[in-house]
Amino acid sequence: MPAHRSGLSASTALPRLSRAEIDRAELQLSGKVVRTPVIRSDQLDALCGARLWLKAENLQRGGSFKFRGALLAIEALAAAGSHGVIAQSTGNHAIAIAIAAHEYGLPTLIVLPSDAPPSKVRRIREACAQVVFAGTMLAERVAAVEELRELRGYDVVDPYENPHVVAGQGTATAELLAQAAAEDVCLDTVVVPIGGGSALAGSCLAVAGHRATVVGAEPEAVPAFTAALQAGEPVTVGARPTIADGLRPDRIGALPFSIAARSAVQVLTVTEEAIADALRAALLRARLLVEPAAATALAGALEYAAGPGRGTDIGVLLSGGNVEPSLVAALLAETSDNVPRPRAS
Amino acid sequence: MPAHRSGLSASTALPRLSRAEIDRAELQLSGKVVRTPVIRSDQLDALCGARLWLKAENLQRGGSFKFRGALLAIEALAAAGSHGVIAQSTGNHAIAIAIAAHEYGLPTLIVLPSDAPPSKVRRIREACAQVVFAGTMLAERVAAVEELRELRGYDVVDPYENPHVVAGQGTATAELLAQAAAEDVCLDTVVVPIGGGSALAGSCLAVAGHRATVVGAEPEAVPAFTAALQAGEPVTVGARPTIADGLRPDRIGALPFSIAARSAVQVLTVTEEAIADALRAALLRARLLVEPAAATALAGALEYAAGPGRGTDIGVLLSGGNVEPSLVAALLAETSDNVPRPRAS
Numbered sequence: 001m002p003a004h005r006s007g008l009s010a011s012t013a014l015p016r017l018s019r020a021e022i023d024r025a026e027l028q029l030s031g032k033v034v035r036t037p038v039i040r041s042d043q044l045d046a047l048c049g050a051r052l053w054l055k056a057e058n059l060q061r062g063g064s065f066k067f068r069g070a071l072l073a074i075e076a077l078a079a080a081g082s083h084g085v086i087a088q089s090t091g092n093h094a095i096a097i098a099i100a101a102h103e104y105g106l107p108t109l110i111v112l113p114s115d116a117p118p119s120k121v122r123r124i125r126e127a128c129a130q131v132v133f134a135g136t137m138l139a140e141r142v143a144a145v146e147e148l149r150e151l152r153g154y155d156v157v158d159p160y161e162n163p164h165v166v167a168g169q170g171t172a173t174a175e176l177l178a179q180a181a182a183e184d185v186c187l188d189t190v191v192v193p194i195g196g197g198s199a200l201a202g203s204c205l206a207v208a209g210h211r212a213t214v215v216g217a218e219p220e221a222v223p224a225f226t227a228a229l230q231a232g233e234p235v236t237v238g239a240r241p242t243i244a245d246g247l248r249p250d251r252i253g254a255l256p257f258s259i260a261a262r263s264a265v266q267v268l269t270v271t272e273e274a275i276a277d278a279l280r281a282a283l284l285r286a287r288l289l290v291e292p293a294a295a296t297a298l299a300g301a302l303e304y305a306a307g308p309g310r311g312t313d314i315g316v317l318l319s320g321g322n323v324e325p326s327l328v329a330a331l332l333a334e335t336s337d338n339v340p341r342p343r344a345s
Numbered sequence: 346m347p348a349h350r351s352g353l354s355a356s357t358a359l360p361r362l363s364r365a366e367i368d369r370a371e372l373q374l375s376g377k378v379v380r381t382p383v384i385r386s387d388q389l390d391a392l393c394g395a396r397l398w399l400k401a402e403n404l405q406r407g408g409s410f411k412f413r414g415a416l417l418a419i420e421a422l423a424a425a426g427s428h429g430v431i432a433q434s435t436g437n438h439a440i441a442i443a444i445a446a447h448e449y450g451l452p453t454l455i456v457l458p459s460d461a462p463p464s465k466v467r468r469i470r471e472a473c474a475q476v477v478f479a480g481t482m483l484a485e486r487v488a489a490v491e492e493l494r495e496l497r498g499y500d501v502v503d504p505y506e507n508p509h510v511v512a513g514q515g516t517a518t519a520e521l522l523a524q525a526a527a528e529d530v531c532l533d534t535v536v537v538p539i540g541g542g543s544a545l546a547g548s549c550l551a552v553a554g555h556r557a558t559v560v561g562a563e564p565e566a567v568p569a570f571t572a573a574l575q576a577g578e579p580v581t582v583g584a585r586p587t588i589a590d591g592l593r594p595d596r597i598g599a600l601p602f603s604i605a606a607r608s609a610v611q612v613l614t615v616t617e618e619a620i621a622d623a624l625r626a627a628l629l630r631a632r633l634l635v636e637p638a639a640a641t642a643l644a645g646a647l648e649y650a651a652g653p654g655r656g657t658d659i660g661v662l663l664s665g666g667n668v669e670p671s672l673v674a675a676l677l678a679e680t681s682d683n684v685p686r687p688r689a690s
Contacts, residue, residue: 039404061387328628
C-alpha cells in the first residue's frame, strides 16, 4: 500500500484490500502493539451456552484496538515525510493517533465532538496533541478537519477510509483466530462492534479463507450499517443518544462498507439496556473493564449465541476499555445484581 | 505428598516443602487451571518508574489464585476416598474449594465470617456447597470447623496449613516467572499479598533458584506477618477494619510462616487509602477488576518500585477479582480523578 495522505470521499475509487494486507500489517506491527490475551470466562459462557473467546483489546496500547491501524497509518506517513497529522474521531482513534504520532515526532491536531468523554480528552493531551472541538455530528468534525488541513498542510488520517487503518484493525481478528487455533479451536463466529466500520471491515478481511463468519453489532440508537445495507450504500441515519460513545458515527465509511458488503456479514442491533448489562457482565463476570462499544459486541455475542444452530465457539472483539469512571460507577450503582441471567439456549 | 486430611496445629511437625513440590503441582494442575495472562500497563509503569508484570489471577477459575491450591488438595482427598469436605475462609479459598469439590462430587461445608461479602456467599452456594456463618474472627471459624468435623466426619482443607494448598498457590508465581522469562525478562521482585500466608509461602518456594526476591504486602490494619516476624512465631494481632476482606486473618499460618521465615522476604504494610487508590488504578489504568487483596499487592509494588535500587522488573500477584460491585461503585464515585499521580523515582 502506498502512503495514504488524505480521507477518501465516497466518489474516489476505493482501494481493494484483501487478507494479504492483514498479513503484512501483522508482520509490520509485531512487537509494536500488544498481542492482547484471549480471555475465557466460565461465568459468561454459562450465560449464553456457548464458549466465548474474548479478544481483550481493552488491554491494547492506548486502551483500544484502534492503536493497530493508527500506528500502521502513522508509520506510512512518517516514511513519506509528513510534517504533521490531523485526525477526527469520537475518541479512540484520536487517542491512538496522538500516541502513535507522538512516537514519530509528528505534530498532531485532534478534532473531537464537544461531548467527548473528559478521560479521552485528557489522554490525547497527555500524548502532546492539540485538541479542537467541533459540534457533535460526524459532518461537523469532517468540515473542521478540512479547514485545518488547508490551513496547516497536515495529513489527515481518516478513522474509516484509510486502508492502513482498516488493515491494522483487522490484525486484532487475525490474532484472535490464531490464538484460538493454538488451542485447537476453530472459531465459528467473530462478533465485532460497528461504529464507522473499520473493525467490521478489518474482520471481514481477516476471516478470508477461515470458516468463521463475521457478525457486526451496532447500537439500536445508531443503526448506520443496517441502514446502509438497506440502501445499498452508506447513508446518514438519525442517531439517538447512546452510551456507546465509540459507536456514534451516524454514517458508515465508504471503504468499510464496500468491504463488508461483499462479505457474508450479519448485523445485530443492540439496545442500550443490553449494552449496559453486557458492560456489567464483562466487569463482574470476566473482571475486564470494557467501554460501551466493546460491551455492544459482547451484548451482540450473548444474543447471537442464544439463537439456534449458532456454533459453539464465538470470538468477541472487546474493542477498548476507555470508559468514564463516573459511567461505570453509575452502571454499578444502578443495580449490582442486574447482570444478565442465564437463558435457555 | 500424602493426602493431607486435616488442619495442622502449630505444634505438629511441619511438612518440609521445596520448589520440587511446586514443579509437581504445576504438572498436575496443567490444563485444569487457567494459565492466566501476564498483563503489562504503560499507564501503571508510568506511575512507578518500573516495569510491572501483572499476574492476572483475577481471571483464574473461581476468580482467584486460590483455585490452584484448592484443586490440588481436593484431588488428593478424592484419591484418598474422602466422603466430604469442610473449609473455612474469608471467601476465596471457600469459593475455590466449593468449585473443586463439586467437580469431584464431594459434599462440602463452608464456614464463613458473618460479614462475608454477599457475592462470595452467592458464588459458594452456586457451586452447591452448604454455608455456615461463624463470627468474624479466625478463631471462631476454626472452632466451628472442628465442631462440624467431629459431627460429620468430613475432611478439613485448611487454607494456610495444608501443604497441597501452599504448593498449589506457588504455581501462580512459578508461571509468572516463566511467562516473564519467555519474554527474555528475569524478574527482580515478586510482590504478593499476605493474608494467612499461603501466597507468600508458595511464592517463596517458587523463587528458589531464581534471582527474584519476594516482597509481601499486608494491610496496615492487619499486620499479622510483621508481628510474627517480630515475635519469631505466628501471633494473633489486634485487627482493625480493612477493605481487603481477603487479608483479614489476624494470624499467619504456622506452615506459611515457617517457609517465609527461612526465606529472604521483605514485608510492606499498606494503608487503606493506598489499597483503594491501587484498586482504582488497576481498574482505570490496567482495565482489570481486582479485589482489594490484589490491590494491596499492587499498592505494595507501586510503593516498593518508587524506592531506590529496586530493580526494573517487578512481578505482582493480582490474587483475585472477587469484589462487591457496591464497593467498586463507591470507590469510583469517591473521586474519579484520585488515581495515584506519578512520583519521582
